[in-house]
Amino acid sequence: MAAAATAATVLTDAQIAAIKADLVELYKKTPCMPIMVRLAWHDAGTFNVKDGTGGTNASIRFSEMAHAANSGLNIAIGLLEPIKAKHPEISNADLYQLASVVGIEFAGGPVIPFRSGRKDATAEECVEDGRLPDATKAADHLRDVFYRMGMNDQEIVALSGAHCLGAAHKDRSGFDGPWTEDKLKWGNDYFANIIAGGKEGLLLLPSDKALFEDEKMRPFVEKYAADLEAFNTDYVAAHTKLSELGFSA
Ligand code: HEM
Structure with missing residues (x-):
């Protein structure tokens, strides 16, 4: 029983x-x-x-x-x-x-x-x-954390695109503000913000910047900034995998 x-x-x-x-x-x-x-x-x-x-x-x-x-x-x-x-x-x-x-x-x-x-x-x-990533760190740290989950470089970049939603809060993480103009609307403008090196009034964490600074991850940032469909397709696959880590039905 x-x-x-x-x-x-x-x-x-x-x-x-x-x-x-x-x-x-x-x-x-x-x-x-x-x-x-x-x-x-x-x-x-x-x-x-x-x-x-x-x-x-x-x-x-x-x-x-x-x-x-x-x-x-x-x-x-x-x-x-x-x-x-x-x-x-x-x-x-x-x-x-x-x-x-x-x-x-x-x-x-x-x-x-x-x-x-x-x-x-x-x-x-x-x-x-x-076990969760530290926003003040760079690509090596992201790899340590996400590879431990079984994720790869492309999946790290795609999943980070979820920062198109929401914001950081001073009293929670110490960081402050949204990554995009409309924090309640899904899109690929988070990647444009990264390529621009940070737009006025918008947040970029050191770990967000790291995606563009790393030569293996940068091509995915560029691809997703240019192509919402490609971002969505890869995001769905990576999110589905994330949502089932440790779960085998
Ligand atoms: C790549 C490593 C990541 C780091 C270092 C990171 C770090 C952070 C930090 C510091 C915040 C702000 C929390 C707050 O102050 O409220 C945040 C918020 C957020 N993160 Fe991440 N994150 C990462 C990856 C992800 C991933 C993979 C997802 C989802 C698939 C995600 C989804 C979100 C969302 C949606 C918010 C906004 C929450 C809100 O508005 O309350 N993040 N993240």
């Missing part, structure tokens, strides 16, 4: 559609799509491809929330609480990932496939601090 109690729940299409509708209602009232994308990524991005630890299992709701990289993400979990209460059939891990893909679509971005069935971790399965 213990196994059944912790078994992952695969939802029906109708169940997913009902939860999606409630997420859309949330975003109409509170345009919190960017922080949901960050929540999902910080839950999944702890994955270690070598030993299978971390990944998309909602462990972020326990001790990981106190890690500096996750500052502010308790707000996202709080915003999702009424939806989780109304739909207890969805695991927290699935809900975080669904909130992210629905948020991107709501912001005008591409439709990203979603599969349910992620199992929620217990508090004991939390990973140590330091």
